[in-house]
Amino acid sequence: xxxxxxxxxVKQIYLQQQENPxxxxxxxxxxxxxxxxxxxxxxMVKALAxxxxxxxxxxxxxxLTHGGEQLALHVLRRHRIxxxxxxxxxxxxxxxxxxxxxxxxxxxxxxVLERMDHLMNRPQYDPHGxxxxxxxxxxxxxxLMPLSDMAPGTSAQVAxxxxxxxxxxxxxxKNGLLPGVKFSLISSDSQADAVTIRLRNKQTITxxxxxAEKILVRKKTG
Amino acid sequence: xxxxxxxxxVKQIYLQQQENPxxxxxxxxxxxxxxxxxxxxxxMVKALAxxxxxxxxxxxxxxLTHGGEQLALHVLRRHRIxxxxxxxxxxxxxxxxxxxxxxxxxxxxxxVLERMDHLMNRPQYDPHGxxxxxxxxxxxxxxLMPLSDMAPGTSAQVAxxxxxxxxxxxxxxKNGLLPGVKFSLISSDSQADAVTIRLRNKQTITxxxxxAEKILVRKKTG
DNA sequence: TGCCCTCTTTTGAATAATCAAAATCACTTA
DNA sequence: TAAGTGATTTTGATTATTCAAAAGAGGGCA
Ligand SMILES: [Mn+2]
Ligand SMILES: [Mn+2]
Ligand SMILES: [Mn+2]
Ligand SMILES: [Mn+2]
Numbered sequence: 001x002x003x004x005x006x007x008x009x010v011k012q013i014y015l016q017q018q019e020n021p022x023x024x025x026x027x028x029x030x031x032x033x034x035x036x037x038x039x040x041x042x043x044m045v046k047a048l049a050x051x052x053x054x055x056x057x058x059x060x061x062x063x064l065t066h067g068g069e070q071l072a073l074h075v076l077r078r079h080r081i082x083x084x085x086x087x088x089x090x091x092x093x094x095x096x097x098x099x100x101x102x103x104x105x106x107x108x109x110x111x112v113l114e115r116m117d118h119l120m121n122r123p124q125y126d127p128h129g130x131x132x133x134x135x136x137x138x139x140x141x142x143x144l145m146p147l148s149d150m151a152p153g154t155s156a157q158v159a160x161x162x163x164x165x166x167x168x169x170x171x172x173x174k175n176g177l178l179p180g181v182k183f184s185l186i187s188s189d190s191q192a193d194a195v196t197i198r199l200r201n202k203q204t205i206t207x208x209x210x211x212a213e214k215i216l217v218r219k220k221t222g
Numbered sequence: 223x224x225x226x227x228x229x230x231x232v233k234q235i236y237l238q239q240q241e242n243p244x245x246x247x248x249x250x251x252x253x254x255x256x257x258x259x260x261x262x263x264x265x266m267v268k269a270l271a272x273x274x275x276x277x278x279x280x281x282x283x284x285x286l287t288h289g290g291e292q293l294a295l296h297v298l299r300r301h302r303i304x305x306x307x308x309x310x311x312x313x314x315x316x317x318x319x320x321x322x323x324x325x326x327x328x329x330x331x332x333x334v335l336e337r338m339d340h341l342m343n344r345p346q347y348d349p350h351g352x353x354x355x356x357x358x359x360x361x362x363x364x365x366l367m368p369l370s371d372m373a374p375g376t377s378a379q380v381a382x383x384x385x386x387x388x389x390x391x392x393x394x395x396k397n398g399l400l401p402g403v404k405f406s407l408i409s410s411d412s413q414a415d416a417v418t419i420r421l422r423n424k425q426t427i428t429x430x431x432x433x434a435e436k437i438l439v440r441k442k443t444g
Numbered sequence: 445t446g447c448c449c450t451c452t453t454t455t456g457a458a459t460a461a462t463c464a465a466a467a468t469c470a471c472t473t474a
Numbered sequence: 475t476a477a478g479t480g481a482t483t484t485t486g487a488t489t490a491t492t493c494a495a496a497a498g499a500g501g502g503c504a
Contacts, residue, residue, distance in 0.1 A: 027451080041452095108326065264483055
């Protein structure tokens with residue numbers, strides 16, 4: 001049965017797998033990501049394998065089957081459309097919608113989701129800049145550069161803020177670091193592990209390496 | 223723990239209790255309403271009693287405690303605001319929103335619900351004419367008369383359609399029997415178990431006793 | 445080669461919810 | 475008052491999910 005637990009596992013496996021698409025995902029990684037003890041992950045993975053959602057190599061790791069990936073993308077679509085809806089239609093803050101969507105993604109029907117999607121004019125990206133899979137299960141795989149890798153003097157725009165932590169998102173918002181915002185890199189000091197950028201409104205912001213890695217940018221086309 | 227199962231039981235107990243507010247609700251009634259075998263209801267009720275949500279008299283029946291009633295009203299509020307939202311904002315048909323709300327009522331947070339309520343300008347009634355409890359747990363208890371009890375020649379307006387069955391709701395909608403619609407009773411034949419009404423648009427509709435009981439009306443004030 | 449450390453699996457147990465079927469209870473009815 | 479009947483409870487199982495703790499596997503290091 002596809003319970004919300006199964007949906008959460010499959011979605012998390014997909015997300016973790018993205019970080020290392022070539023390798024099998026080790027059980028330990030999954031257990032940590034799911035916040036369960038390793039034995040729980042093993043038990044669950046066996047059930048997922050029985051349902052044909054993952055391929056499981058004992059002591060090797062796991063990988064989603066095609067069916068598993070489709071399910072993951074379907075859940076991800078629900079999650080991201082819901083986040084967009086909560087921000088655009090209901091006016092919630094982008095720092096709080098991830099939590100809300102985490103529950104709603106298991107409760108909303110395809111029909112309701114379709115209405116939400118339609119009402120928002122079918123957005124391609126969620127409020128954090130994450131691509132929204134299509135109803136058919138396609139997702140855009142545009143390679144983005146972390147702000148921390150930019151060369152000094154270059155310009156770019158924020159494409160994605162890759163952290164669901166509410167405090168970080170509030171920090172980013174307060175400093176105008178939202179998807180679509182343009183800026184140029186003023187300085188980058190690898191010894192100091194810090195970069196300084198200037199936004200269009202002349203405001204300058206300095207970020208440490210950890211934070212700069214979470215801001216994914218798109219090079220200014222030209 | 224307040225699982226969605228607990229919420230469903232408590233809500234159903236509240237609803238069933240309304241039909242006979244003076245008596246204890248018998249286990250059999252509850253089991254039937256919840257679509258479980260009697261033993262399951264007994265087991266669940268013991269758990270609800272342990273959580274302080276119901277008073278349970280073995281072989282007598284049950285009654286919600288104050289806490290249980292508050293929880294029931296809270297769930298009912300979520301259910302009815304969601305139904306309204308699905309109809310008014312997302313444009314679903316009133317015949318399908320009950321099912322959708324049945325799941326969403328357990329997933330939506332108070333914050334999101336408050337935004338929905340605000341966006342709709344705080345409706346007092348859901349699409350079927352059922353009163354929406356306040357956030358504080360108050361609910362209007364206006365006594366309504368079933369259409370089947372009206373005297374010939376009198377006028378009234380539809381206040382509530384007391385049936386969640388999609389087919390019946392589609393039938394009612396097709397014939398213009400929506401909350402707020404005014405009409406007068408043309409004839410009532412108890413032998414034939416049928417009543418005929420005329421709407422403002424001159425359309426006449428004949429209903430059998432079963433159907434007429436499900437249409438609750440408000441006497442024309444005057 | 446043998447021990448050790450880490451990761452993973454197994455085992456045993458718990459909670460929540462449910463069913464099937466047997467047992468029990470509280471009333472009627474004869 | 476004994477038997478019968480219908481509602482309710484009890485008992486024994488099952489499924490899904492989880493944890494704690496013991497056991498096992500494998501690779502690295504002395
Ligand atoms: Mn989730
Ligand atoms: Mn997001
Ligand atoms: Mn429900
Ligand atoms: Mn309703």
